[in-house]
Amino acid sequence: MRISVSPFLTGLVIGFLGALAQAFLGIAPPEAYGVCMIGHTKDLIGWIDGDFILKTPPSIETPLLTTVGVIVGAFISSLMSKEFKTRCSGKGEMFSHLVYGFLAMNLGLILGGCALSTILKVAYGHLLAIMGIVGVIVGAFLGVEYLKRS
Amino acid sequence: MIVQSVASLIIGLVIGYLGQKSRTCFVGGYRDFFIFRNTHLLKAVIGVLMGALIGFNVFRLVGGFVPNYPLVYNTPRVESKMLWILTLLSGLGFGFFSVLADGCPFRKCVESGEGKLDALMYVLGLFLGAVYFYLFVNEIITFLIRLI
Numbered sequence: 492m493r494i495s496v497s498p499f500l501t502g503l504v505i506g507f508l509g510a511l512a513q514a515f516l517g518i519a520p521p522e523a524y525g526v527c528m529i530g531h532t533k534d535l536i537g538w539i540d541g542d543f544i545l546k547t548p549p550s551i552e553t554p555l556l557t558t559v560g561v562i563v564g565a566f567i568s569s570l571m572s573k574e575f576k577t578r579c580s581g582k583g584e585m586f587s588h589l590v591y592g593f594l595a596m597n598l599g600l601i602l603g604g605c606a607l608s609t610i611l612k613v614a615y616g617h618l619l620a621i622m623g624i625v626g627v628i629v630g631a632f633l634g635v636e637y638l639k640r641s
Numbered sequence: 642m643i644v645q646s647v648a649s650l651i652i653g654l655v656i657g658y659l660g661q662k663s664r665t666c667f668v669g670g671y672r673d674f675f676i677f678r679n680t681h682l683l684k685a686v687i688g689v690l691m692g693a694l695i696g697f698n699v700f701r702l703v704g705g706f707v708p709n710y711p712l713v714y715n716t717p718r719v720e721s722k723m724l725w726i727l728t729l730l731s732g733l734g735f736g737f738f739s740v741l742a743d744g745c746p747f748r749k750c751v752e753s754g755e756g757k758l759d760a761l762m763y764v765l766g767l768f769l770g771a772v773y774f775y776l777f778v779n780e781i782i783t784f785l786i787r788l789i
Binding site: 495496497498499500501502503504505506507508509510511512513514515516517518519522523525526528529531532533536537540544545551553554555556557558559560561562563564565566567568569572574575576577578579580584585586587588589590591592593594595596597598599600601602603605606607609610611613614615616617618619622623624625626627628629630631632633634635637638 | 643644645646648649650651652653654655656657658659660661662663664665667668670671672675676681682684685686687688689690691692693694695696697699700701703705706707708709710711712713716718719724725727728729730731732733734735736737738739740741742745746747749750751752753754755756757758759760762763764765766767768769770771772773774775776778779782
């Protein structure tokens with residue numbers, strides 16, 4: 492079964508669901524927190540840990556399962572379109588991805604969200620998020636220049 | 642409440658499904674624009690902006706929980722100069738390393754669902770990063786923000 496979905500439509504649905512999650516489903520305390528791959532992952536870790544060692548500020552009492560949902564949703568989708576295939580590009584690449592994930596989490600927690608939720612925050616009018624998205628765009632430009640030269 | 646868990650799981654399932662179909666990536670949008678002048682993925686960014694603007698405005702009229710909606714005049718914690726610098730620097734790093742990793746966290750979670758083991762390591766890195774941040778980095782950041 493193959494259905495084509497445009498990135499624009501996906502973005503529209505994500506933005507709308509993000510607003511819905513804050514307005515009616517109670518995923519709120521920080522503003523525009525409806526969908527955030529960094530913040531919700533952090534909350535999940537904080538919930539697993541409890542009050543044991545980490546002392547994370549609990550923004551929401553129950554675990555937020557967005558990360559799990561995205562992985563399972565993509566798994567179901569790739570099974571349905573027969574695109575699921577276990578693949579790996581070598582040990583070095585796997586280790587560097589571990590480091591990239593580690594850095595993305597630490598930088599994202601300072602930034603206040605992932606690339607996606609920063610856009611949600613810009614839509615909410617958050618001044619720091621506007622600064623943050625300028626940083627992300629310039630950072631992407633620097634990354635492209637670095638890749639061109641290496 | 643259990644509502645938030647179930648709601649976030651269902652939202653995750655829906656956007657994960659759509660994200661796999663459309664290969665949406667939010668850093669990939671900027672990257673493709675800078676390399677190929679290709680705006681295919683950049684439309685996802687416009688989509689999120691439009692969807693969120695429509696959503697916040699409509700839900701505010703209907704009576705949903707949208708406090709201080711245009712947050713421009715009362716953004717929390719804007720008085721700290723250090724927070725502005727940190728936000729810009731962490732944004733720069735986030736964009737840079739997301740381009741090197743070939744995708745934003747959302748795209749990487751979708752790829753790990755597709756069976757890409759590199760992306761699965763990235764998700765593991767996210768988990769380890771959260772543990773590290775709250776063990777060592779959080780106090781330094783709090784200290785720096787209090788400084789200026």
